[in-house]
Amino acid sequence: MTQYPPNFGCSEAKTPLRIAVVYSRVPVPMRRADQMTVAHLLEFLHERKHVVDLYTLETGAEMSPDDRAWVSARTRRLFLYPRRRVRAALALLSGVSRGLPLQVALFNSRTMRRDLKREILANQYDLVYVYYFRSAEVVRGLGRDLPSGSPGSSTATYIALQLSQTLNTRRISENAPNLAYRALYALESRLVARYETMIWREFTHSILIGKSDLATINEVAHDLGRPPVTNSFFSAHGTDIARFKPSLEPTIPHSIVFSGVMRTPTNVQAVQWFVREVFPLVREQIPDATFTIVGREPSTEVRALEAEPGVEVTGTVPDPAGYIARAEVCVNPMQAGGGMQNKLIEFLASGKPTVATSVANEGISAPDSAIAIADEPQAFAEQVVQLLSDTDQATQLGQAARKFVEDHWTWEAHFLDLERKLIERTLDPRDVGC
Structure with a gap:
């Protein structure tokens, strides 16, 4: 049976935002940590009465009718893009030819970018929130593509880098169990290093979990002769303390x-x-x-x-x-x-x-x-x-x-902190009501 995020019991936000969430795969069923985070974020934003459109790829783990109903109930609109093998292969080849990291190339979608640009031009959003750098190409440089002074030209864009993929892929390569894996991740690490140290400049704000991730990106940027990240702030996420809690049942010895x-x-x-x-x-x-x-x-x-x-x-x-x-x-x-x-x-x-x-x-x-x-x-x-x-x-x-x-580390504490930072960085201070 599919598990969904619990109801947080949050009150309505004093300053609702219009948000486009861009993500590389469907958030439910929650089979991976990033899916869990995005699903909980959607639940939180729904309860706080923010207006949310979700742009996401259907990459194989298709949503059941119940899953789709859950997402639809928590979003104003669901923009869902099927990702079949041929289309994914073409995206991968196109991205590799441009020097993109493999994971970025694989999850890129020109159709999603076209639709998102159309909605931004229609002034549908206060901000665009991209979860993980895998989806960065969908939003990259959209601000430059919009005519100056046009509706939507002031839309803020956020890239939730979360962890340093440079650090992540480097460690995977160093600990790889065989030569093929080591070579693949060594290549990806080099591609990621070049990409991660510049992609933040294509967004209004970038988000990381902690200081070690920011330090890694800045160290690599220095080695490549690039400027350090100047638009970042920290925001992690939590866990379901009602589901994961101390139990009275006996433990299994040893x-x-x-x-x-x-x-x-x-x-x-x-x-x-x-x-x-x-x-x-x-x-x-x-x-x-x-x-x-x-x-x-x-x-x-x-x-x-x-x-x-x-x-x-x-x-x-x-x-x-x-x-x-x-x-x-x-x-x-x-x-x-x-x-x-x-x-x-x-x-x-x-x-x-x-x-x-x-x-x-x-x-x-x-x-x-x-x-x-x-x-x-x-x-x-x-x-x-x-x-x-x-x-x-x-x-x-x-x-x-x-x-x-x-x-x-509760979900509520971290999401309330994220919400406050989004409001402060997106809206005119005179419009902030919380």
């Missing part, structure tokens, strides 16, 4: 859990590293320790890990929250990636003692009182063993983790 979409390269690399480098060290101390990898679409490499003693790969499950609730310890051994890790916030919100790498915690900045951080196999294993062995310490860490999420 159980360790990781969850995520298990065909995503960063997740594949994470569990491979844990199973090969860390888990054997844990089982030397706790022979009956188990490691459960929870998540849909496990790759062949992930499935192969079940051959190791104590490792289980579940594949798709109705709700990973139940597996997290029954775990004694959760782990996020990310070696690559950037921005914030939804899975890590879900572990913390569930009140679970959690061991993570510095990379995993980079965009969240959970304090030592709420999370155990380790980057080397021996240190990571020691932290896991300690939490599996010391109930009091594990309980204290889990309680502090839940408190940290309640204080800093």
Whole structure:
């Protein structure tokens, strides 16, 4: 059964905005972290009575009638563009010939850009909000294409870069399991570096999750002789603390859990590293320790890990929250990636003692009182063993983790902050009513 974002119970905004949301795939069903974020954003904007049009691609994960009804109820208009293989291949070839990153080329849509430009000229929007740089070409330079003084020429454009893809693709390349992957992501990393350090200039404002992502982009820009980002602000997102919460049901003794979409390269690399480098060290101390990898679409490499003693790969499950609730310890051994890790916030919100790498915690900045951080196999294993062995310490860490999420990582808190920044940066100060 499809899960949808919960009702936030928000009151109507004093200053409603007219917003075009541009996104690279349908937001429901929520199968990936970015889909989850956009779906929750649509729910929030709907409850706050903002007028929203959604421009998005149908890339294979088609919406069911219920999904379409949910989106339609939260938007004024849904502009949905089917993305078949031939059209995607042509877009990829066209983009590559222009030096675009592969992921940007793949999700570009000239038809979407044409329709969006038409609506901007009709003065339909206060702002255009592009989620992820994959959709940047749809909006890139639209302001220059509009006649000066024409209706819509003052429409603000926002690019939600979120994480630094330069940092993300570089780490994936460095930790790639084979030469082909390493070569592919090394190429993409170079293309992304050139693109990411200039695309922000095509928008009124750019949005990042945290300082490390901004610092990476600016370091690369310096190396390329380009100016640093000057139009950015920070805005993260949250988690559903009603769904991910401490449970009264008993945990499974000596159980360790990781969850995520298990065909995503960063997740594949994470569990491979844990199973090969860390888990054997844990089982030397706790022979009956188990490691459960929870998540849909496990790759062949992930499935192969079940051959190791104590490792289980579940594949798709109705709700990973139940597996997290029954775990004694959760782990996020990310070696690559950037921005914030939804899975890590879900572990913390569930009140679970959690061991993570510095990379995993980079965009969240959970304090030592709420999370155990380790980057080397021996240190990571020691932290896991300690939490599996010391109930009091594990309980204290889990309680502090839940408190940290309640204080800093609810959807409402981050979206209200984003809304305030959008209003302040889009409207004349005299028009701001909140």
